[in-house]
Amino acid sequence: MSHTIWCNAALNERAEQMLVDGAMGHRVIFAKERLASVLKAGKSDEGIAEADVVFGQPEPAECLQRAKIKWVAVTSAGYGRYDTPEFLENFKARGSVFSTSSTVFAEPCAQHVMAMMLALGRQLLESYAEQRGDKQWKFFERRSASVLMNGQTVLLLGYGTIARRLTELLAPFGMKIYAVRRKAHSERGVFVISEERVTSVLGEADHVVNLLPDNEATRNYVNARRLAACKPGARFYNIGRGTTVDENALMQALENGKLGAAYLDVFAEEPLPSSSRLWTTRNCFITPHTAGGRSDQDVALVKHFVGNFKKFAEGETGAMDDRVV
Template sequence: MSSPSPKPLTIWCNAKFSDDVSRQLEEGVGALGHRLVFSEFCSASVLDAGKPDPLLATADVALGQPDVAQCMSLPALRWIEVTTAGYTRYDREDFQDAIRARDGAFTNASHVFAEPCAQHVLAMMLAFARQLLPSHRDQLSDRSWHYFERRYDSRLLNGETVLMLGYGTIARRLTELLAPFGMRIVAVRRRAISEPGVHIIPEDRVSAALAGADHIVNLLSDNETTRNYVNARRLSCCKPGAKFYNIGRGTTVDHRALVDALESGRLAAAYLDVFETEPLPPADPLWTTRNCYITPHTAGGRRDQDAAIVRHFLENLAAWTRQKGGGMIDRIV
């Protein structure tokens, strides 16, 4: 890749940060000799798609959630960093080809969200294993004392098998967190390249892996090949009593089939953080499905999220400014 121009860069941002975090971003950009401009169409949610903005046409770099079509139309826009780990709307061949054609770069913020997402899954695994959720339900209802039931239904994670659907930054961190429990980690991904502490398998072995998994963690992104990936056929392959977790994308799961698997007892429990429609409508059957536990797309949440996003971007900006073209974190293109 050729070196970026040494001239000061104009950096466009449509992420709405607190005053303190905005100041950190402005100071960090200025310390590297560049100029920061904020769009008038800023959003505080990293999940919101950006609107076309005439100001973006003046920029060399974009931070936030810029409009995909507009990014493709601006050859002077050399580098785009999105403020999310997922990048579904940018996961297009024409978009990524356009970035490559201008010798540019596209990065996401996976490292910002890997730690909270991994801890969130571990928290639910432990909550299930130690019977915390049924005990909390008892506390909120009749306050009954289910001593023997809760004690003997409690389990250890040690030695159990985890199947991860997808293996990226979040999965790698989750593998590290699970290491002390001595769990067997299996992961499915398109490229069967070995990874430390995990057994990588190709997709044609998913059915056999599902039959042996105690925990199934869905980390799949949304694209044409993953929609309804977790369907009735694959759920029928699951080991009876397995637990399912989704922090990937809601579109990758057939929720009607998931409800059936939970109600029939094929799955012991499901933890869901993402849904095809968000917010999840109050009348959706998932809210009342047996042993289905819901959080409102908060697995990646952390109280310092915006400051961490800014630190991530400034690290990448420093790498870009050094004119080496390498060393950028979470580079997709």
């Protein structure tokens, strides 16, 4: 059976050719308006009417209207705009497949969090600030404030592909790792806990890593009540979605010293306005939604898609990576 693939991702030349070559024997249509950012949804495009496979960031409503579409593969790890009962249940009912590109972003996101953990623990950010500022030689202060990750406790809010890879990277440090997920069951090296235990575990955690997606159940999940339950001096990291954190409550927890530090890569409003108090909040460190960044992103996304496309074309949809439905 021949398939028609519609793509609205703005791929580089090499990746685009890889897509065409990987779909050998099948047709590839590129949208008139293509997106460089995986954070945006594309506009309606007449070419999608001919497709049964969609690769990129399509408009969810249009995917629902086009019954011909049998598989939507989004070029992102998160899928908030598609994470609705209307979309997912409709796709499941009609036997269509929906998948993400979580595997592509798991490695950079996990390394990004680990880098910040190490940077904070080894006082690298403070030392760099002194290098750029008053150039004081704070030998005793920096040494005495440096801590080891060995034996510390980590709480992962969410336990998907990124969290699993982060767990692997942290394994050599012998850390105690808790993870919250809907279905609590044992995982090697991880204590998977239910929602009811979050508050008690927050009191133990030296590091709280937020990997939650954006949906109705997660908005403002990290709020004043949960921040108040954190261990004094704990460090908070957010590479999930900005909407899952009450930013005012977070700033207050940093200013009053309840949290030792926060590293934020995502925000409720992006780009983060220059007027935001987060830029100047005590012990708050910011990167511009770059945790998932990798220089070979386009090529990696196409390789991931082509690998899944071969399984899809052969009817082996159950073996596809990062399949949601």
